[in-house]
Amino acid sequence: MWPKLLAQLFELLPHITRLVPMADKYFSSRTASEKATEAAMAAMAEGVRGDLGQVTKAHAGLYQKLQEQSGQIGEISAEVKRMGAALERVTALELQVVALKRWMTIGIPLIVALLIAVIVLLARR
DSSP: OHHHHHHHHHHHHHHHHHHHHHHHHHHHHHHHHHHHHHHHHHHHHHHHHHHHHHHHHHHHHHHHHHHHHHHHHHHHHHHHHHHHHHHHHHHHHHHHHHHHHHHHHHHHHHHHHHHHHHHHHHHHH
């Protein structure tokens, strides 16, 4: 069995010797294309890094604006709370004014009537 196998290998040896240069060309072209792809990827990666740097700068400005607006929103929130408290005080004062008006509409005529009664009683004596 081994002698047959070796005999067949010797018969294929001229064909294999023709395939070796072809395989060498294929592998060298493949290596060259891989190197070209690697160089293209490196250039693309450098471009992406540059773009990411620009995006980072833009985002830094946006982040700063967001922080400023966050502070402004906090100030507005405090202002709204103060306005709410002031509105509650105004509402309470308004209720007191309405109650005072009721007392005055009832009290003034009652005082006038009592004053007239006192004058009438003093005049009879």
